[in-house]
Amino acid sequence: METKPDLNIDRSVGDFHYDVDYEFDAGTGLTEKTIDYISDVKEDPDWIREFRKDALRKFNSMPMPTHWASHDLENIVFDNIRYYLSQGTQPKRSWDDVPEDVKRTFERLGIPEQERKFLAGVEAQFDSEAAYSNIKAAVGEQGVIFVGSTEGLQKHPEIFKKWFGKVIPTGDNKFSALNSAVFSGGSFIYIPPGVKVKHPLQAYFRINAENFGQFERTLIIADEGSEVMYMEGCTAPKFETSTLHSAVVELVALKGAKIQYITVQNWSANVFNLVTKRGLAHEEAEIKWIDCNIGSRLTMKYPGVIMKGRKARGEVISIALAGDGQHQDTGAKMVHAADETTSNIVSKSISIGKGRSTYRGLVQIGRHLKGCKNNTECDALLINTDSRTDTYPAITVRGKENACQHEASVSKISAEQIFYMQQRGISEAAAMSLAVNGFVNDLVQQFPMEYSVELKRLIDLEMEGSVG
Amino acid sequence: MITLMEKPAAAPSAWPAWFQAEQSAALAEYEKLPVPVRKVESWRFANLKALDLSVFVDANPVASEGRLINASTGLKDTAAKLILGNNALLHRETGSLPKGVILETLESAAANHTELFKKYFMAQPVELGSRKYAALHKARVAGGAFLYVPANTNVELPIELFQWVEGANASVFPHTLIVCGENSRVTVVDYFKSADHLPALACGVNDLHLARGAKLTYISVQDWSRETTAFHLNSTIVDREATATALIANFGGAFIRGESLSRLVGEGSRSEMYSINPVEGTREIDQRTLQDHVAPNATSDLLYLNALDDKSRTIFAGLIKVQPGAAGTDAYQKVKNLILSDDADPNSMPGLEILNDEVRCSHGATNGPVSADELFYMEARGIPADKARRLIVNGFFNSLVERLENTPLRQHLENLLAARLAIG
Numbered sequence: 016m017e018t019k020p021d022l023n024i025d026r027s028v029g030d031f032h033y034d035v036d037y038e039f040d041a042g043t044g045l046t047e048k049t050i051d052y053i054s055d056v057k058e059d060p061d062w063i064r065e066f067r068k069d070a071l072r073k074f075n076s077m078p079m080p081t082h083w084a085s086h087d088l089e090n091i092v093f094d095n096i097r098y099y100l101s102q103g104t105q106p107k108r109s110w111d112d113v114p115e116d117v118k119r120t121f122e123r124l125g126i127p128e129q130e131r132k133f134l135a136g137v138e139a140q141f142d143s144e145a146a147y148s149n150i151k152a153a154v155g156e157q158g159v160i161f162v163g164s165t166e167g168l169q170k171h172p173e174i175f176k177k178w179f180g181k182v183i184p185t186g187d188n189k190f191s192a193l194n195s196a197v198f199s200g201g202s203f204i205y206i207p208p209g210v211k212v213k214h215p216l217q218a219y220f221r222i223n224a225e226n227f228g229q230f231e232r233t234l235i236i237a238d239e240g241s242e243v244m245y246m247e248g249c250t251a252p253k254f255e256t257s258t259l260h261s262a263v264v265e266l267v268a269l270k271g272a273k274i275q276y277i278t279v280q281n282w283s284a285n286v287f288n289l290v291t292k293r294g295l296a297h298e299e300a301e302i303k304w305i306d307c308n309i310g311s312r313l314t315m316k317y318p319g320v321i322m323k324g325r326k327a328r329g330e331v332i333s334i335a336l337a338g339d340g341q342h343q344d345t346g347a348k349m350v351h352a353a354d355e356t357t358s359n360i361v362s363k364s365i366s367i368g369k370g371r372s373t374y375r376g377l378v379q380i381g382r383h384l385k386g387c388k389n390n391t392e393c394d395a396l397l398i399n400t401d402s403r404t405d406t407y408p409a410i411t412v413r414g415k416e417n418a419c420q421h422e423a424s425v426s427k428i429s430a431e432q433i434f435y436m437q438q439r440g441i442s443e444a445a446a447m448s449l450a451v452n453g454f455v456n457d458l459v460q461q462f463p464m465e466y467s468v469e470l471k472r473l474i475d476l477e478m479e480g481s482v483g
Numbered sequence: 484m485i486t487l488m489e490k491p492a493a494a495p496s497a498w499p500a501w502f503q504a505e506q507s508a509a510l511a512e513y514e515k516l517p518v519p520v521r522k523v524e525s526w527r528f529a530n531l532k533a534l535d536l537s538v539f540v541d542a543n544p545v546a547s548e549g550r551l552i553n554a555s556t557g558l559k560d561t562a563a564k565l566i567l568g569n570n571a572l573l574h575r576e577t578g579s580l581p582k583g584v585i586l587e588t589l590e591s592a593a594a595n596h597t598e599l600f601k602k603y604f605m606a607q608p609v610e611l612g613s614r615k616y617a618a619l620h621k622a623r624v625a626g627g628a629f630l631y632v633p634a635n636t637n638v639e640l641p642i643e644l645f646q647w648v649e650g651a652n653a654s655v656f657p658h659t660l661i662v663c664g665e666n667s668r669v670t671v672v673d674y675f676k677s678a679d680h681l682p683a684l685a686c687g688v689n690d691l692h693l694a695r696g697a698k699l700t701y702i703s704v705q706d707w708s709r710e711t712t713a714f715h716l717n718s719t720i721v722d723r724e725a726t727a728t729a730l731i732a733n734f735g736g737a738f739i740r741g742e743s744l745s746r747l748v749g750e751g752s753r754s755e756m757y758s759i760n761p762v763e764g765t766r767e768i769d770q771r772t773l774q775d776h777v778a779p780n781a782t783s784d785l786l787y788l789n790a791l792d793d794k795s796r797t798i799f800a801g802l803i804k805v806q807p808g809a810a811g812t813d814a815y816q817k818v819k820n821l822i823l824s825d826d827a828d829p830n831s832m833p834g835l836e837i838l839n840d841e842v843r844c845s846h847g848a849t850n851g852p853v854s855a856d857e858l859f860y861m862e863a864r865g866i867p868a869d870k871a872r873r874l875i876v877n878g879f880f881n882s883l884v885e886r887l888e889n890t891p892l893r894q895h896l897e898n899l900l901a902a903r904l905a906i907g
Contacts, residue, residue: 082524382825404836406846415852419848420851422845425844
């Protein structure tokens with residue numbers, strides 16, 4: 016590449032770690048004792064302690080889903096993982112109170128700066144617990160709650176208990192069961208009726224310790240007619256051994272509410288990123304997942320929307336970039352359970368070098384429903400000869416007044432395009448980058464501006480060295 | 484009564500001894516292999532109740548031989564005809580076949596053309612889920628059709644095969660093995676028919692082998708009774724510059740499990756995989772396909788059309804696999820479901836696995852109702868709604884039948900389709 020792009024956030028920026036003295040450490044391995052340790056430290060109510068133990072039993076009894084998923088999952092050694100690490104369970108409200116070493120981490124990632132610029136609230140999670148959580152006064156006065164999951168559970172039990180674990184049951188899959196057993200951190204957000212939060216709420220997730228598993232749990236409830244946009248970013252240093260990130264994110268959009276959930280996942284290439292994300296959309300509500308996966312060793316993530324109320328809408332916009340040694344196994348699930356519900360899935364993936372990207376989708380329209388529509392488009396771009404892409408959709412659309420279409424295509428960058436650009440003095444590498452950016456451009460446009468700029472730069476970086 | 488798990492007591496086998504030994508081994512394999520479960524991806528969405536085969540028994544020799552031979556009518560002009568009933572040969576006409584073409588039962592092929600038989604008979608591994616039922620087939624296969632077309636031989640008129648089942652709970656194991664030599668040409672129409680409306684089991688295998696430059700058109704007209712459980716396991720191997728066109732029409736059966744694998748092993752080869760499936764009542768058609776691109780610059784084109792009425796079910800699970808060496812692949816895969824009832828249950832899983840970047844590849848799946856505009860147009864011209872609907876379904880399927888190049892064959896299929904949809 017001719018010019019080195021000026022980067023705010025890139026792989027190398029995230030690739031550092033500090034030796035931290037943890038106040039709480041559950042040790043390695045997962046038993047009932049680990050659960051008790053976490054529950055004791057977090058002062059969990061009894062029902063949560065029981066919920067965790069039940070989840071542990073489910074986790075232990077469920078097999079690895081390798082009858083359809085990558086056998087790379089077998090390389091996760093659950094006994095070597097540290098399930099809980101923190102320097103204290105209460106997040107700091109003022110940036111000055113955050114411990115110096117943690118502050119350095121997040122300042123390197125540019126978090127307070129981002130907040131000053133345009134965010135309505137920020138939460139930053141360092142290993143197991145939120146290190147910093149703040150919300151702008153004006154947003155707080157509207158009754159918006161934006162806290163860590165522990166605080167949400169303690170201070171707003173009536174809302175928390177009503178929805179927690181209701182969108183994604185514990186036994187949904189092996190990794191949602193694992194998360195339910197050892198969850199810590201993540202956000203709890205409640206938007207009161209009619210409140211439209213103007214600026215995005217943002218969370219940063221950071222894994223600092225080696226062999227650590229991060230299991231955050233996020234629950235967002237948008238009450239009737241409210242609107243919210245939530246953005247999350249994630250980084251981790253490159254350790255020799257693998258790291259596990261297994262989150263559960265549940266969204267509830269009540270009548271007429273709108274939730275947009277944006278993820279830019281840039282974990283380092285040793286992270287197993289196995290995440291369950293699902294939203295429940297009531298009447299006329301809209302849930303949109305914008306999901307961008309650039310990092311990790313293996314990502315398995317299929318954001319879903321259950322359209323429970325009439326005229327509800329679900330949307331998944333997904334971009335995946337799989338470099339050498341990476342497998343981005345991503346997709347979407349759309350479950351139509353009411354009349355006139357509509358959903359849209361647009362997925363674009365790019366495989367570079369020996370990278371592998373997989374789209375896995377599920378579309379279900381129940382019988383006796385009317386006027387439901389789904390549209391799915393999956394496009395894959397292959398950069399090198401040994402790049403790989405797979406598409407595995409499953410579509411069950413019943414009812415003669417419903418319609419659905421699925422289309423997928425696979426292509427490579429056209430030699431003519433590259434030739435055309437080279438004729439005009441653009442180097443081959445820069446031309447490839449331009450072509451890739453063009454391929455995802457219509458999706459990137461849907462991101463908030465700061466994110467789309469960051470994304471374009473990440474793509475440029477990934478493309479470096481892929482030609483020739 | 485003899486159940487499938489037991490060896491028929493005194494029935495003399497026409498197979499050579501070495502093959503009988505293989506059959507015993509296959510039966511042991513059938514017994515050893517587990518009954519599929521839905522957790523296995525190749526049986527996802529499948530109706531496993533249909534896999535209880537305990538009621539089926541060995542078929543007796545057909546009772547109404549003359550009637551079945553008379554009812555074995557198809558095209559006006561044919562090059563040859565083979566009629567089989569309950570796993571045995573009933574009739575053979577090979578008068579107009581060019582020199583060197585072999586058309587006989589598998590049993591005689593095993594005896595008279597042992598080398599050819601050994602080279603091609605079930606030479607492909609069963610990869611799409613039904614290993615157990617392929618083992619059952621091998622253990623019990625009898626009769627069957629073996630067609631060999633030597634190099635540079637053009638069989639101008641189509642060859643017709645009729646494979647009948649007769650009797651309550653009778654089980655048949657139809658087998659069609661077609662070997663096309665270099666630059667040969669042949670068209671085969673394979674009819675699967677029931678002599679009655681009774682329940683039966685058909686567990687069949689079709690293997691098509693195309694050597695360099697060969698051209699084969701294979702039409703399967705599956706018209707089992709509406710009470711029949713059937714497995715049809717097809718494999719097609721296409722070598723350099725050869726072209727295989729296979730059209731499977733599923734008109735009958737209560738439960739049909741179809742597996743079609745097409746392997747493009749030679750550069751510039753081409754495989755067309757088509758299927759038309761009108762389903763109604765509680766009938767169920769479960770089809771799994773694989774377009775396996777091994778060689779470079781090959782083309783495959785799959786189009787499956789389903790029209791679902793009442794409480795019928797379809798499953799389409801297709802995969803295009805482009806192997807690392809298959810640069811220049813053109814591969815297409817499309818399933819279209821026309822939904823005629825709220826209770827119909829179509830499931831589509833069109834998949835891709837691409838391991839080479841020099842490809843043009845696309846797949847699609849659509850689900851939708853009969854267009855209200857088209858219905859209105861016909862009703863406005865005095866066509867009753869029910870007939871208008873059948874005409875639209877007919878047009879939907881004809882869009883595929885039209886792709887056949889041979890005019891008498893195309894017209895014949897159009898007539899069969901119109902009869903099936905009761906359009907007169």
